[in-house]
Amino acid sequence: MLLSSEFHAEKITGMLLEGLSTLQLQRISSSSNDDDFRVKVEEALTILTLHSIRETPTESPSSLPTKQSQ
DSSP states (O other), rough: OHHHHHHHHHHHHHHHHSOOOHHHHHHHHHSSSSSSHHHHHHHHHHHHHHHHHSSSSOGGGGGGGOOOOO
């Protein structure tokens, strides 16, 4: 998860800033417990993963290699 988090750091930061109120951001940043922050980052990673899966084109049967008859 760490590598994925580092790769998407800018997107995750933007999602947190846009998706949370100022009060929620203050609570998470001032908390000594990182669990709230970790949950929000994992939620953002899930969204990014699902979004990238939806954007990845799947191969249609006509694009797959076929055996050539001899």
